[in-house]
Amino acid sequence: xxxxxxxxxxxxxxxxxxxxxxxxxxxxxxxxAHVCEGKRLASLFYEPSTRxxxxxxxxxxxxxxxxxxxxxxxxxxxxxxxxxxxTIRVVSCYADIAAIRHPKEGAALxxxxxxxxPVINAGDGGHQHPTQTLTDLLTIRSLKGRLDHxxxxxxxxxxxxxxxxxxxxxxxxxxxxxxxxxxPEELRIPSYIRNGILQKENIFYREVVRLxxxxxxxxxxxxxRVQKERFFNEDDYVRMKDFYILDANKMKLAGPDMLVLHxxxxxxxISVEIDNDPRAVYFKQAQYGVYVRMALIMTxxxxxx
Ligand code: CP
Numbered sequence: 081x082x083x084x085x086x087x088x089x090x091x092x093x094x095x096x097x098x099x100x101x102x103x104x105x106x107x108x109x110x111x112x113a114h115v116c117e118g119k120r121l122a123s124l125f126y127e128p129s130t131r132x133x134x135x136x137x138x139x140x141x142x143x144x145x146x147x148x149x150x151x152x153x154x155x156x157x158x159x160x161x162x163x164x165x166x167t168i169r170v171v172s173c174y175a176d177i178a179a180i181r182h183p184k185e186g187a188a189l190x191x192x193x194x195x196x197x198p199v200i201n202a203g204d205g206g207h208q209h210p211t212q213t214l215t216d217l218l219t220i221r222s223l224k225g226r227l228d229h230x231x232x233x234x235x236x237x238x239x240x241x242x243x244x245x246x247x248x249x250x251x252x253x254x255x256x257x258x259x260x261x262x263x264p265e266e267l268r269i270p271s272y273i274r275n276g277i278l279q280k281e282n283i284f285y286r287e288v289v290r291l292x293x294x295x296x297x298x299x300x301x302x303x304x305r306v307q308k309e310r311f312f313n314e315d316d317y318v319r320m321k322d323f324y325i326l327d328a329n330k331m332k333l334a335g336p337d338m339l340v341l342h343x344x345x346x347x348x349x350i351s352v353e354i355d356n357d358p359r360a361v362y363f364k365q366a367q368y369g370v371y372v373r374m375a376l377i378m379t380x381x382x383x384x385x
Contacts, residue, residue: 083192087250102375116145122175123149139373165194172196198380206240213246215369228254235262236304238269243343259285260294295333327351
């Protein structure tokens with residue numbers, strides 16, 4: 081049984097094949113319109129989502145399959161005390177594959193251990209978001225032409241930002257990647273990433289507080305939202321939330337080819353005035369999320385043309 085719980089559940093070769101399939105789907109979606117006929121995706125979202133849930137559902141529908149599920153814990157039997165393990169055992173009787181988002185770190189792993197169908201982690205608390213990483217990798221490879229030899233700025237909430245944690249884990253497997261970690265002191269990258277991955281793998285990185293100090297040298301800037309839902313204290317959130325605002329003036333410090341990615345949703349961290357800058361690719365990135373999830377569903381269900 082194949083599950084995707086962490087970005088490392090796929091080797092680099094498997095990942096390249098998945099991205100190739102996603103690019104082929106992008107070129108000719110009609111070719112794939114019926115490959116999942118008779119298959120069902122269970123979309124189990126215990127936490128709010130727009131992109132991940134809807135792009136998974138769109139992906140399955142684009143492949144000719146059907147979707148069932150819930151979009152909040154409040155409309156599921158979690159409210160009656162049912163465990164994630166019991167829920168997935170039951171859902172295994174109704175669907176062929178499941179995408180699960182949960183506020184607790186490790187929930188998707190727990191689900192996968194009880195599941196009879198492939199489980200995809202659609203975000204577990206502040207831990208991992210592997211399908212956002214697949215989306216990011218497809219975006220970078222499609223628009224930059226490579227996943228190696230890149231200087232990447234990761235900016236914002238690096239402490240709780242699961243998209244950043246997953247992206248680092250995936251990118252350290254490529255040659256000559258340099259990270260500039262841009263965050264306020266309170267939201268620095270967790271030590272399990274700094275010591276356990278970056279230092280252990282001898283990856284070049286440096287930590288800075290000012291976005292302006294990093295912008296001129298970046299190939300990519302990955303902006304993230306300060307996540308209100310991960311703070312225990314409202315005052316801390318209010319103090320941090322507008323720490324970074326990428327606007328047209330700051331973009332003047334960046335090179336002409338620097339791409340701006342953001343997993344979205346954004347709040348204030350990217351000014352809408354740069355949405356039409358050709359370097360701002362976060363809405364294109366959301367579109368790539370559908371292609372890569374189509375490719376992932378096909379891969380996990382072992383469906384080939
Ligand atoms: N990028 C992302 O995970 O967005 P949603 O929370 O809307 O799914």
